Amino acid sequence: MKLETELKLSYYREIARIDEKRNIKLVQHTESGKVFVLKSLHVFDLKVFTYLKENPPKGIPKIIELIEDEEKIHVVEEYVSGNTLLELQQDRGPFSEHEAAGYISQLCDILRTLHQQNPPIVHRDIKPSNLIVTYDGRLILIDFNTAKESEGDKGHDTVLIGTAGYAAPEQYGFSESKPTADIYAIGVLLNELLTGCLPGQKEYKGRLSKIIQKCTHIDPVQRFQSVDELQQALNEVLRPEKAQLKSMQSWLPPGIRNKNPFVKFASFIGYLLLIIISLSLEFENVSSAELIFNRIVFLLFFLSEILLIGNYGNIWSHLPLARNSNRLVKAGGVVLWAFVLLICWAIIIGSFNF
Structure with a gap:
């Protein structure tokens, strides 16, 4: 065992053995006095434990510390009663x-x-x-x-x-x-x-x-x-x-399906204003049919951007970068795909000579 590993483990004093066979202990931090569970594992996936420590999900004991020790790892985690x-x-x-x-x-x-x-x-x-x-x-x-x-x-x-x-x-x-x-x-x-x-x-x-x-x-x-x-x-x-x-x-658009009544109401007003503004746009030198068509296209453009950014239908899980577990990469991916969608709509609109 490395000296650094011994030093880190020395901060945790054993209180009781939870599982002797699997080497799981109840320990107390010598400085904070807090009680944790200490597990020494020979079979593990370090990437999984690193993710759980950096992105603690609900319903899983929070990982306090990961102590690497040659071919095994010591996991200090929240004690759940x-x-x-x-x-x-x-x-x-x-x-x-x-x-x-x-x-x-x-x-x-x-x-x-x-x-x-x-x-x-x-x-x-x-x-x-x-x-x-x-x-x-x-x-x-x-x-x-x-x-x-x-x-x-x-x-x-x-x-x-x-x-x-x-x-x-x-x-x-x-x-x-x-x-x-x-x-x-x-x-x-x-x-x-x-x-x-x-x-x-x-x-x-x-x-x-x-x-x-x-x-x-x-x-x-x-x-x-x-x-x-x-x-x-x-x-x-x-x-x-x-x-x-x-x-x-699940078919309702982002915002309106929110459980918060204020968010739901604000989203409804926002969608209503978007429809009114889109259907009120004016274009020069176009026929009545072209005017209606142009307005509908712009409304669909705005709605598609909202649905993408709002992760409608869990669309992020199907898009590279946007489905990444890293929050910064995920945010960057969403912005990138929103820009790609903008380019696609620009090409579509340009093809109709709007």
Whole structure:
């Protein structure tokens, strides 16, 4: 161990052993007195932990410090108080459909940010013991030592990393693990929350059975392709009216679909003024038909720029630079694509000799 590593670790005094086998400790910082969790990992993806430290997502313990030590890494992270889903189920038995779906929906919210990265971050070890329910009902996803960035040009995983029963078939080396591997594990988790058993031991037969079957399909292409699709399916089964309303709201333009009533009202006024101004533009030496056409073209131009900048339909995830996890690169990418769109409209407008 390097002297620098020893010095950094010396600031953390061991209080208790959380998991002797996996070398997970409860520690206290000698200067601040704050309590953290210290993990020493031999299997890890440094890029994943660096991202989580620099961009702490909701629903994941905040990483305080990463201490590199030759072929392993020491992770100091926030201590989360609560019970794992495994502990809760052992105490009370299977969950109701609404309870289980509520936890799965929270898990989808956590994974959404990770799966939308470029490349996506795949957890690869989702199971009841890796999900903590805090005393105020929040779900926390832990244990990212098996998480990795999904590399699209890689043919397959070289070794099984995960937990048998929850790991998708591709994690056994058949192909590379992608976000659909996490969705497979979610299906197994949902079945276990509802029955207390893995799908191979006992399959759930209630309203959520088709969702579980789709999640755990052996072919990744046949599964839900995103946590958004999975979440939508849960809502359609358990809250069909809410799901339909949410589907309709997703088509609303940026600003108007905002939950803040002031933002919604201001956006409505803004769109109204944009329409009025665009349809009031004057052009010299044009016929009435050309005037109407010109006004509509300019209205579409302004609207397209707003939709792009407002990330309508999650369009940023399909655009290089704009889908980057770095905020400055993302902002620069959005500006660049807005300029490209401006050039495209200029070419279109110029072709009609406006």
